Amino acid sequence: RDPKVAAQQANDMRNIVRRKLTGYVGFANLPNQWHRKSVRKGFSFNVMVVGESGLGKSTLVNTLFNTSLYPPKERKQPSLDFSPKTVGIQSISADIEENGVRLRLTVVDTPGFGDFVNNDDSWRPIIENIEQRFDTYLDAENKVNRMNIIDNRIHACVYFIEPTGHALKPLDVEVMRRLHTKVNLIPVIAKSDTLTDDEISAFKHRILADIQFHNIQIFEGPRYEMDDEETIAENNEIMSKVPFAVVGSNTEVQTPEGRKVRGRRYPWGVIEVDNEEHCDFAKLRQMLIRTHMEELKEHTNNFLYENYRSDKLTSMGVAQDPSVFKEVNPAVKQEEERSLHEQKLAKMELEMKMVFQQKVQEKESKLKQSEEELYARHREMKEQLDRQRQELEDKKSRIESGRPAEEKGRKKGGFSLRG
């Protein structure tokens, strides 16, 4: 921190006069001003539902917001075309109003997710959609006029788990691992009316163990210290239900006692969606709409988007301001550590390759040198042999050319001796 700024702040603190007012000034009305302004502006909330086809996503969204915002789709005929298709993303918005408070609700659906024989990349369009929303927000923030930015970022992602009663499927783990650093993940057990209470409880434990084992970060409620005991208890109670075992239904049915409730009728009785003894739907709705909507939005803005934004700007070469607050998320930290480790390994591999190449080069140059030496010796010996042969040739020709003269001389002498 800048020491000048720190000194200035310390000075300001010393100059604060603490005084209890005797009369009414009016700033106690500030929260009301804020309230009026917020109500006038309205609220927006974007929720994404992810899960395999037919797990009751549309039904649950309609049940959640008590409106036919999201008409159930017609069941598709089984396709004969087995070629891989992209996941189609559908976004529906609706303005809903309650006691004069307006809420712009957007539901983003991922139909047919996990339907294909090969689901390896089924998470890609979802991640792209989430990132595209972050990019749009980032672009809007960088414009000259930053007033009235429309927030289309995903604030909550309700992840539907098939009620198998066993464990998370590998595809669930894969998709959740890709999603958790980009959205507030809220896992739910779909169609929980198909499981008994004991099965649900065992399934929940298993899901949470899998989530922990795979270091998946799910939404955990407010991170700040809540001083209000009632709020803490409420939050703990909601969080104790994660993953929420939900049942969806938009139709009203009559209970044996004659009450009209939203629920599903079976030959053996009625399951009420709003009854906390029957399922966790009420707790999920309470969390999403009544108690944690602002928290979900804040966490998206202050942490998920902030991380995405700083990573994006850093990758574009913009220097990071060290004073910027960056909350430490264990999952993100682990991801960073993993990528650092991978970078380290890649560097080591490169270094080993370079050392290997260098050694090979050294060996090659040595071999070349000894080859040259051998050639030189060979040449030298050849030249020596050539020289010796030449000398012998010379000698031979000298001997041969000297022999007839000698013989002549010898003949002449012979005659003179006789004469």
Ligand code: GTP
């Ligand atoms: P796609 O649109 O294909 O992605 O399916 P979806 O996940 O939106 O499922 P949808 O809401 O269309 O529901 C599929 C079927 O499941 C319908 O027949 C619903 O009536 C039924 N269903 C929905 N919720 C529940 C539930 O909680 N329990 C049971 N038993 N059935 C449900």
